[in-house]
Amino acid sequence: QKEVEQNSGPLSVPEGAIASLNCTYSDRGSQSFFWYRQYSGKSPELIMFIYSNGDKEDGRFTAQLNKASQYVSLLIRDSQPSDSATYLCAVKDSWGKLQFGAGTQVVVTP
Amino acid sequence: DVKVTQSSRYLVKRTGEKVFLECVQDMDHENMFWYRQDPGLGLRLIYFSYDVKMKEKGDIPEGYSVSREKKERFSLILESASTNQTSMYLCASSPPAERFTDTQYFGPGTRLTVL
Numbered sequence: 001q002k003e004v005e006q007n008s009g010p011l012s013v014p015e016g017a018i019a020s021l022n023c024t025y026s027d028r029g030s031q032s033f034f035w036y037r038q039y040s041g042k043s044p045e046l047i048m049f050i051y052s053n054g055d056k057e058d059g060r061f062t063a064q065l066n067k068a069s070q071y072v073s074l075l076i077r078d079s080q081p082s083d084s085a086t087y088l089c090a091v092k093d094s095w096g097k098l099q100f101g102a103g104t105q106v107v108v109t110p
Numbered sequence: 111d112v113k114v115t116q117s118s119r120y121l122v123k124r125t126g127e128k129v130f131l132e133c134v135q136d137m138d139h140e141n142m143f144w145y146r147q148d149p150g151l152g153l154r155l156i157y158f159s160y161d162v163k164m165k166e167k168g169d170i171p172e173g174y175s176v177s178r179e180k181k182e183r184f185s186l187i188l189e190s191a192s193t194n195q196t197s198m199y200l201c202a203s204s205p206p207a208e209r210f211t212d213t214q215y216f217g218p219g220t221r222l223t224v225l
Contacts, residue, residue: 102152
């Protein structure tokens with residue numbers, strides 16, 4: 001069983017709509033969670049992190065964390081064509097290692 | 111801003127060659143990591159290092175070794191390259207683990223092709 005699970009997509013989203021990405025993890029002791037964006041052929045870049053239950057907003061992005069359900073999500077509001085990318089969910093263990101999901105591909109259609 | 115650089119963006123090698131991939135970070139980070147990324151498999155950790163001359167195996171260390179002689183530099187070595195090591199290789203660095211809100215910062219990646 002994979003430790004971090006994401007739907008691979010592609011997730012097709014009309015321009016201006018909300019994209020909703022989900023991630024589940026298996027290690028109940030995980031403390032911090034990260035969302036990366038990766039454009040094709042490029043390296044991952046950090047969008048945001050969250051470590052407390054609830055919502056955290058940063059511009060058009062909102063991360064949601066529910067530790068009881070071992071679930072973290074990312075919402076992208078007012079989706080733009082430039083948001084088309086693969087989004088990686090990562091969970092940090094006590095050694096500082098990140099466990100990555102395989103990523104969800106998002107395609108924003110004009 | 112954190113800067114992580116890798117020695118090559120693209121590399122083509124032949125089966126059996128010894129391959130060196132270099133990574134340098136300029137933020138005095140203690141932790142450094144090597145991943146490979148393949149379609150459908152995501153990022154997989156090869157090796158990591160918490161300090162100079164320290165190394166730990168990740169999830170897929172077979173066929174690889176590493177070297178960390180200086181804090182800022184972490185090298186990945188393919189002792190005898192094989193075609194199944196064709197992949198995108200990503201280096202990352204981060205501050206110590208106790209700062210759990212700190213994440214890893216990635217270099218631009220090296221796309222290695224082994225013929």
